[in-house]
Amino acid sequence: MALSAKDVEHVALLSRLELGPEETRKFTDELTKIFTYVEQLDQLDVTGVPPTAHPLPMKDVFREDVVRTPLSNSEALSNAPEKEDGCFRVPQIV
Amino acid sequence: MSLHTAHALASQLADGTTTAVALANEYLERIARTEPTLHSFVTVMRAEALAAAEASDARRAAGKPLSRFDGVPIAIKDNMITRGTRTTCSSRILENFVPPYDGTVVGKLRAAGLVPIGKTNLDEFAMGSSTENSAFGRSKNPWNLDLVPGGSSGGSATCVAGGQAPWSLGSDTGGSIRQPASFCGLVGLKPTYGRVSRYGLVAFASSLDQIGPMTLDVEDTAELLSIISGHDPLDSTSANIAVPDYAAELREGSLAGKRIARPREFFTGEGMDPEVTAIVEATTEKLRSLGAEIVDVSMPHLQYSVSCYYLVATAEASSNLARFDGAQYGFRAADTKNIVEMFSRTRAQGFGPEVKRRIMIGTHALSAGFYDAFYVKALKVRTLIKQDYDKALAQADLILAPTSPFPAFAAGARSADPLAMYLCDIFTLSLNLAGYCGLNLPAGYTSAGLPVGIQLFAGAFEETKLLQAAWQLEQAIGVVGTRVPALASV
Numbered sequence: 001m002a003l004s005a006k007d008v009e010h011v012a013l014l015s016r017l018e019l020g021p022e023e024t025r026k027f028t029d030e031l032t033k034i035f036t037y038v039e040q041l042d043q044l045d046v047t048g049v050p051p052t053a054h055p056l057p058m059k060d061v062f063r064e065d066v067v068r069t070p071l072s073n074s075e076a077l078s079n080a081p082e083k084e085d086g087c088f089r090v091p092q093i094v
Numbered sequence: 095m096s097l098h099t100a101h102a103l104a105s106q107l108a109d110g111t112t113t114a115v116a117l118a119n120e121y122l123e124r125i126a127r128t129e130p131t132l133h134s135f136v137t138v139m140r141a142e143a144l145a146a147a148e149a150s151d152a153r154r155a156a157g158k159p160l161s162r163f164d165g166v167p168i169a170i171k172d173n174m175i176t177r178g179t180r181t182t183c184s185s186r187i188l189e190n191f192v193p194p195y196d197g198t199v200v201g202k203l204r205a206a207g208l209v210p211i212g213k214t215n216l217d218e219f220a221m222g223s224s225t226e227n228s229a230f231g232r233s234k235n236p237w238n239l240d241l242v243p244g245g246s247s248g249g250s251a252t253c254v255a256g257g258q259a260p261w262s263l264g265s266d267t268g269g270s271i272r273q274p275a276s277f278c279g280l281v282g283l284k285p286t287y288g289r290v291s292r293y294g295l296v297a298f299a300s301s302l303d304q305i306g307p308m309t310l311d312v313e314d315t316a317e318l319l320s321i322i323s324g325h326d327p328l329d330s331t332s333a334n335i336a337v338p339d340y341a342a343e344l345r346e347g348s349l350a351g352k353r354i355a356r357p358r359e360f361f362t363g364e365g366m367d368p369e370v371t372a373i374v375e376a377t378t379e380k381l382r383s384l385g386a387e388i389v390d391v392s393m394p395h396l397q398y399s400v401s402c403y404y405l406v407a408t409a410e411a412s413s414n415l416a417r418f419d420g421a422q423y424g425f426r427a428a429d430t431k432n433i434v435e436m437f438s439r440t441r442a443q444g445f446g447p448e449v450k451r452r453i454m455i456g457t458h459a460l461s462a463g464f465y466d467a468f469y470v471k472a473l474k475v476r477t478l479i480k481q482d483y484d485k486a487l488a489q490a491d492l493i494l495a496p497t498s499p500f501p502a503f504a505a506g507a508r509s510a511d512p513l514a515m516y517l518c519d520i521f522t523l524s525l526n527l528a529g530y531c532g533l534n535l536p537a538g539y540t541s542a543g544l545p546v547g548i549q550l551f552a553g554a555f556e557e558t559k560l561l562q563a564a565w566q567l568e569q570a571i572g573v574v575g576t577r578v579p580a581l582a583s584v
Contacts, residue, residue, distance in 0.1 A: 008454070015412065015457045016419065017450055018438040027454060030512055034455060037513060038401040041471055044478065051473030052480055054301050054331075055287045055529025056554075061330040075194040079423035090421050093433045 001035045003028055097578055100260045100314045101341075104162045107154065114150035114165030114209060118143045121167050121211055125258045128581065133233050134253035135212040136172045136182050143167065146209040153207065163317065164207025169259035171250045172213035173220055173296040174305065176200050179210075183296050184228035185218045187418050187425045187444030197294010198326045199263065199305050206321050211259055215249030218446045219415065220270055220298045222246050223518040226509055227448045234505075235277060236579035237544055241502040244274030250308050251278040256581050261309045261318055265295055267302045268403055269497075269522025272549060275308055275534040276497035279545030281315045281564070281574070282308045283533040284525060286555050288333035289319075291326035299410035300331070302403075302526040311574050312565045315533065316340035319557060333555070340561050347562040350385030354550075355490035357393040357482075360521060367500040373538035373546045374496050380570055381494070389490045393482035398475050399524040400516055405459050405472035406527070412456030418444065451512060476527045483528040483551075492563055493551040495521050497534045501544035521549065531557050535564050536573050543577075 008028045012019045019027065070076075073086050082089040106112040122140055129135060150165035159165070170176065173183045175193035177200075182188045196204070203210065217227035225233045225248025233248040235241040236256035243252045247264030251274035254262050264271040266284035275282025283306045290305045297303060307318035323337040356378065363371055378388055420426030420440030427439035445453070459468035486493055498518060508515045525532045532551035539545055550567075552560035568574050 003458070007458070011454045011458045011461065014461060015450075015453050016416075016434065016437040016441055017445070017453065018435075018442040019450075023450075027451065030451060031454060031458065033513055034404065034516075035458070038405060038468070038472075041398060041401050041405075041475055044395075044398065044475060046471060046474040046478070049474040049477050051470055052477040052527075053473055055480070055527075056331070056333065058288075058331070058333075063327055071194055078194050079191055081420060081424075081426035088422050091430055091433050091436045 001039060002032045003035060097257050097310055098260055099310045100163060100166045101317060103166050103260055107165050108162070114147035114154070115144065117165065117167060118147035118209055118211070121259060125212065128256055128258060131234065131239065131581065132236060132252050132256050132258070133231055134169070134214055134249040134256065134258055136184060136215050136230055136249070137180055138212040139179055139210055142179060143209050143211045150207050150209060160205060160207035161321070163321070165209060167209045167211040167259055168203060169212050169214050169250060169253045169262035170200065170203075170210055171216055171247050171262070171264050173216060173265060174200055174263065175294045175296065176210065176213065179213065181213065181296070182230070183219045184216045184230055185444065185446070185449070186229045187441070189425060191424050198291040198328060199322045200294060202322055202324070208321070212253070214247070214253055214262060217246035217248070218449050219296070219411075220246040220265055220267055221411070221448050221452050223269070223273060223515055224505075224508065225249065226505060227446055229446055232505055235502050236581040237278065237502065239581070240504055241544070242277070242505050244277035244502065246270040247274050247308060251275060251280055254278070254280055254308055254310060255579055257578070261307060261314050263305055263322070264308045265303060265305050266526065267298050268407060268526050269519040271306045271308060272522050272532065272534040273498055273519060276545065276547035277502040279536045280308050280310065281312050281533060281535060282306065283315050283319060284531060285319065285323065285557060286333075286531040287529040288331055289531070289555065289557065290322050291324070291329040291332045293326055293328040297414040299407040300414060301410060302407055312535070312561060312568045313341055313344060316344050316561045335555055338558055340557060343558055344561055344565045347559065348385070349381060349563060349566045352386045352492065352563065353389050353490040354381055354386050355389050355391045355486040355493045357391050357396060357486060357493065357495065359393055359396045360495045365499050366496070367540075369540045370496060370498070370500060370546050374548055377537045377548050377567070377571065378494065381567065384566065384570055391486045391489060393486055395475065395478040395482050396524055399479065399527065400520060402472045402475045402479060402527060403523040404455065404516060405468050406476060408452045408456030409459050409469050410456070412453045412460060415449070415453055420444070448512070479524050480528045483524070483530060487553045491552070491559060495549040495551065497521055497547045497549045501540050501546055525551055530554055531560055533560060533564055535568060537571055538573055539577065
């Protein structure tokens with residue numbers, strides 16, 4: 001399946017990756033090649049086959065609702081690029 | 095110089111031939127001499143190792159070692175978080191990230207008294223098969239420095255093969271323990287999914303990742319597997335199944351009468367280096383001579399492994415790597431006007447090309463209009479691959495496979511074409527999709543003196559059977575410990 005530069009720009013936007021024009025061109029070629037290769041899966045009839053998202057037969061793994069000791073505020077902020085008043089500081093969102 | 099196994103060092107510590115501090119100094123000194131050549135490590139933990147070694151000797155002097163392996167050094171792949179020591183995933187986006195807590199497996203190593211000696215180099219975020227995707231330079235194969243050690247756990251392989259650590263931990267999502275083990279002449283095991291906690295392993299693909307041992311022999315793999323395995327309440331995907339003393343049971347169970355499945359789709363010879371084929375055939379004969387019955391089986395969906403894996407793993411990765419956005423930790427791009435620009439430029443500058451490629455493949459596969467055609471379809475093919483494994487394991491005790499179509503290749507040889515690199519893992523990927531356990535066992539050398547390994551697979555939580563068979567075969571093949579890379583004599 002061929003991807004266009006527009007397709008790659010859209011995927012880059014969804015992925016929050018700022019790409020230059022040369023990168024866009026290169027990724028368009030590479031992604032096209034890869035998505036063409038995976039078309040081989042269309043050879044298979046998967047009617048009635050359930051999807052396997054997870055290899056082990058487990059569900060609803062819960063723990064007791066008991067308070068535990070979390071990281072301290074300073075530990076949690078220890079790698080923050082910017083912080084203020086015990087919070088992470090980021091550029092304007094709204 | 096010969097390479098020492100962890101179990102040999104444990105005996106020396108127990109009988110007083112050596113001390114933890116002496117061991118730490120020996121390995122640190124060897125690291126200092128060989129690192130400019132090998133580049134196995136992102137961070138060498140010199141001060142931490144010496145402090146841990148001193149504490150170990152004090153415990154032993156007081157008659158209170160934490161385990162048989164108290165004081166033995168170990169190297170840890172740099173995608174497992176270590177409290178107070180930077181953990182980079184070989185990425186610029188985490189270049190200065192210092193975790194405020196240990197992962198569960200790292201905690202288990204410390205609780206057994208093992209001495210972490212350094213964090214090893216990997217393909218960035220474990221994405222790759224050669225360690226050339228590290229943001230901090232490639233690691234070199236001790237058997238031939240112009241060749242890659244494999245990946246993504248390349249540094250974990252080179253440090254053990256190069257005598258810089260007696261054993262190490264790697265991680266395996268599509269073959270990242272087993273393939274570098276094959277390229278570097280080591281035993282490398284991927285446990286059953288859920289056998290070992292993933293808490294503290296920086297997630298690449300959450301339904302495929304497992305931490306596992308990379309060692310000089312099967313006995314060390316068995317010992318290390320017991321140390322790291324077990325249920326973890328902090329990892330809801332970890333299995334609540336008792337951990338055997340794998341090493342204690344190693345010498346039991348003979349290969350005589352065992353049925354070994356040989357999937358014909360893995361033995362077409364296509365794309366294989368003929369010397370690798372010859373070694374795999376010789377190993378099959380060795381199994382027969384030990385009384386095993388080789389059973390020809392068909393696993394018809396194996397040929398779809400690469401396609402299935404590169405949709406499932408990339409989809410999971412696109413989700414797992416969304417957290418690296420410059421907000422709470424790691425690199426943040428400067429001078430951005432708003433949050434979206436901050437995220438997009440941080441990730442553009444912080445991630446390497448392979449990581450970006452895989453995030454985009456995964457995002458596209460999950461996006462509206464393509465989700466069913468790519469991601470869901472791949473999950474259904476995953477079911478078919480798993481069923482192939484189940485049918486084969488219903489007829490046999492173990493499955494035999496090559497590890498890699500070829501021995502270690504030259505740096506740069508496969509980096510121009512991403513798909514060429516992906517096809518390296520044709521024999522390893524499907525095991526992660528099925529979720530079962532498997533290992534690489536060194537089986538011989540090419541005429542150029544390069545190691546070649548083979549794989550054995552077993553069913554869910556059948557590591558005991560797998561290790562017993564591997565140990566028997568290791569003794570019979572007789573290559574483990576017979577050669578060391580030339581670098582080891584430096």
